[in-house]
Amino acid sequence: MVRTIVDKEWAEVFKNRMVLFTVLFLPLLFTGIALAVVFTTGGAVVDEAAASSLPPGAVEALCGEVADADCFAIWLASQFMVLFMMVPLIVPVNIAAYSIVGEKATRSLEPLLATPITTAQLLAGKALAAILPAVAGTWLGFGLYLIGVRLRLSAAIFAQMTSPLWLMAVLVVGPLLALLSVAFALIVSSRVSDPRAAEQLSAVVVLPVVALFIGQIAGLIIFDQQLVLLLAGILVLVDAGLLYLAVRVFQREAILTTWK
């Protein structure tokens, strides 16, 4: 049943040009920006002043044994780590919000809820349908970014970009963020009576990561292995709580009788 819901969601979502555009555009945009920076700054001579302008702690956290000049490039590249974490957070919001709102708008939710599908199966199907394209888009974008890094920058920098820190950020934290965003969108969709409000409120979930991004640019936060591990741990707990809540608050009756 979960697979049927996923198939159905994808068949529907990918025929909606607006949603398809959102799913494809954001990973491509962020990857494009990251690659543009790599290709325009890669190989540039970094003087001591620039290297020493790195935020305190950045060298130890990001660079290990690599040279100062490479360390600056690694720091620059690491600025995009949050972008790659934002993609799986933003993209599924649109799909998840559309999947519930779309069902209601076309009045197809009632016959769907009349089938033997359980709430958990329905939400799992809708969540997976939203998460998988977002995670796939992120990983694809990251793959392209790595290719760009490998072609333009040194092997030492490439090695840092494929270190456990980055891999954990993109391969573990990214999907956890996608799950967070979908669970949040499902909860909001279940609780508000206006479909537009559901879409807009669901977008609020990106704010904490935007704050992380700003903190990173301002040099207040450095994404080291400890922080990424901590983030992953927190997300596992928050996701579990939100998923439990999503199933609990998805009241078939309220959705059928209060949404107009």
Place this chain on the structure above:
Amino acid sequence: MIVTEDLTKTFDEHLAVEGLTLTVAEGEVFGFLGPNGAGKTTTIRMLTCLIGPSGGRASVLGHEVGREDGAIRRRVGILTESPGHYDRLSAWKNLLIFARLYQVPDPEAAAEKHLRLLGLWNRRYDAAGTFSKGMRQKLALARALVHEPPVLFLDEPTAGLDPEMAKLVRDFIADLRAEGRTIFLCTHNLDEAERLCDRVAVFNTRLRVVDTPANLRRQLFGRQVVFHLAEPAEPYVAVVEQVPGVQHARAMDSRLIVTVGDPDAENPAIIRALVGAGAALQFVGELRRSREDAYLELVR
């Protein structure tokens, strides 16, 4: 097949269904007749486990609503009031999704069978969003039937359809009836209920009456004769009610309003009974009212 006992549903302060008690037998086409907003859809939603009752109990196919919802959903089909489809997907894909959700052993064969049955096979690859209202209704019927449910809930199946399409849908329901399926048919269309149903319940928040269409027709729409007396009519109600063929009698000041099946045959006996009881009979007339008036009086 379908049993409800004191089934009640409230939404906050609003009482939608009050103390509904009825039984629908296997293979019966049961009409649920009432005006818009009477609580018909709410009743169907409760019986198909889409919403929970606020009080009372109900069972479908022996499974208790609220306790065995999965078992009920697997074995009932529902045609909702607004037949929503996945408009970007083809009719074929729409039906296939539901065949899979109902875990039909051979979803493709089931989808093909029902698309052919409803005359949609040639349009199977067209997006549901391009269908006319009648075709959408046909697709919704195919969806309700794709898992071959023994019990069908049809909520206003002909609402908004043109006469030709409405007839097609009614004929199809008649075919389903011939197959022996149990059908719970919500409608506000008197003719439809009379034509298709074995029994009809008249409902407006609470159950007003349940009977066969023939009995209901006599009760609702039987011809009424007015006997004008020169005195209060109340004492003669009991006298008239004993006359064979009299269905109902009531007094209104000096008038006695009597419902009879065939006034030509029964009026002489009524007149004899009244005169015999000492009534000062002035004249006799027929009270004419439309079927709609009678229906409205009942559901009011």
